[in-house]
Amino acid sequence: MFEAYTVLRDVKMSRYTTLRLGGSADWMAFPGSAEDIAGLFREARDNRMPVTVIGHGSNLLVLDGGIRGLVIRIGKELSRIQVEGRRIRAQAGAMLGAVAAAAADAGLSGLEFASGIPGTVGGGVVMNAGAYGGEMSGVVREVSGVMPDGQIRTFSAEEMDFGYRHSAVPELGLTVTEAVFELQEGAPEAIRAAMAELNARRAEKQPLDQPSAGSTFKRPEGFFAAALIDQCGLKGYTVGGARVSAKHAGFLINTGDSAGDYLELVRSVQRIVEERTGVHLEPEIRILGEA
Numbered sequence: 001m002f003e004a005y006t007v008l009r010d011v012k013m014s015r016y017t018t019l020r021l022g023g024s025a026d027w028m029a030f031p032g033s034a035e036d037i038a039g040l041f042r043e044a045r046d047n048r049m050p051v052t053v054i055g056h057g058s059n060l061l062v063l064d065g066g067i068r069g070l071v072i073r074i075g076k077e078l079s080r081i082q083v084e085g086r087r088i089r090a091q092a093g094a095m096l097g098a099v100a101a102a103a104a105d106a107g108l109s110g111l112e113f114a115s116g117i118p119g120t121v122g123g124g125v126v127m128n129a130g131a132y133g134g135e136m137s138g139v140v141r142e143v144s145g146v147m148p149d150g151q152i153r154t155f156s157a158e159e160m161d162f163g164y165r166h167s168a169v170p171e172l173g174l175t176v177t178e179a180v181f182e183l184q185e186g187a188p189e190a191i192r193a194a195m196a197e198l199n200a201r202r203a204e205k206q207p208l209d210q211p212s213a214g215s216t217f218k219r220p221e222g223f224f225a226a227a228l229i230d231q232c233g234l235k236g237y238t239v240g241g242a243r244v245s246a247k248h249a250g251f252l253i254n255t256g257d258s259a260g261d262y263l264e265l266v267r268s269v270q271r272i273v274e275e276r277t278g279v280h281l282e283p284e285i286r287i288l289g290e291a
Contacts, residue, residue: 002043002070006030006077013062013289014257016054016073018118020211021259022062022289025052025071032077034177038150041175044070052288053175055120056095059127059213061266064259065290074122078177083108087141088181092122096129099181104195109186110139115195116202118214122176126169127284128162132198137162142180148173165218165284207245210253216266217250217281225281226250229269232276239265260291 007029013022027049031037044051050069054060078093083106090099100115113134117124124136125143137157144154153174161168169176202208217225229235229249237244241256242265252265270281 001047002027002029002040005036005040006032007070011071013057013066013071017057017060017062017213018211019057019061019213019254019259019262021064021254021257021262022060023064023066023259025067027070029070029072030075030077031072034144034146034152037072037146037175037177038152040070040072041146041148041150054288055093055123056118058118059123059285061213061259061262061285061287063263063287063289063291067289072175074120074175074177079120086183086185088183089178090121090181091178092120092125092145092176094121095119096121096124100195103181103183104188104191107186107188107191108183109191109194110134110183111181112191112194112198116199121179125160125176125179126167127165128167129165132201135162136179139181139183140179141182143169143174143176144178145169145174145176152177205248207247207251207253210245210251210255212245212251212253213285215250215284216252217269218284220279220281223279224250228273228277228279228281232273234269234272237265237269239268244269259289263287263291 011025011028013025014020029040052067053072055074075093078091080091081094081102082089096114096117100111103111113132117129128136140157146152226249234244235249236246240258240261242262243253245251245253274280
């Protein structure tokens, strides 16, 4: 099974998430093309095996029981970046920071906001990632990928139905393999200066030296999740090896080895904030696997 592809067995997911948590995946594949992904889907279907697709793992909580079936990791094997005039064509495994750097080198502005987001192009498209007033929806023009039946298709930005931390990708069942960005011409020095300023602000306010999954909760309408958590006195609140960051209340950090602790912290913060403010916090992180 899977002889034609680069596939490993019993892979610890803690090696593939920025939280450094998670039990083992039964199988993990590292495809190098859209055709590889289609073939992996076919083999998994023939073997009645569930499939989970991940990127850099920067927005994932994998539970301690691990993930059954096949995990397809879209990473460095699918990370080519090409500049085509004012457009950049980037494969889904390319890091957003690398695409932003390529844009700056080419004198293209519009991706400065993404330079410090620790995720891939694919993950960024799936959740319409954004920061500092910018979002993927503002710069993505086309998205290509593999459908569940193995077809390779291309969708326009309009068909992606982008919204706040939302795209049509999950509903379509699409596995993103490539995105095309359309940017504006600018001076490379000014673009790099803007990127440096945003990254300095990020380092000042966020616990980048601690394992986390970034912002844990979506922004509730009319509120800011971090402000609500802080208002409830939860900075530093701890469950086992999981803790609300004292630096930024929107970040829940991992200091141990239990995904169960982390999930309990997420649920406790949700419960306390809702009890005290009436606002329900919806997780921005993706929770996978078995407890």
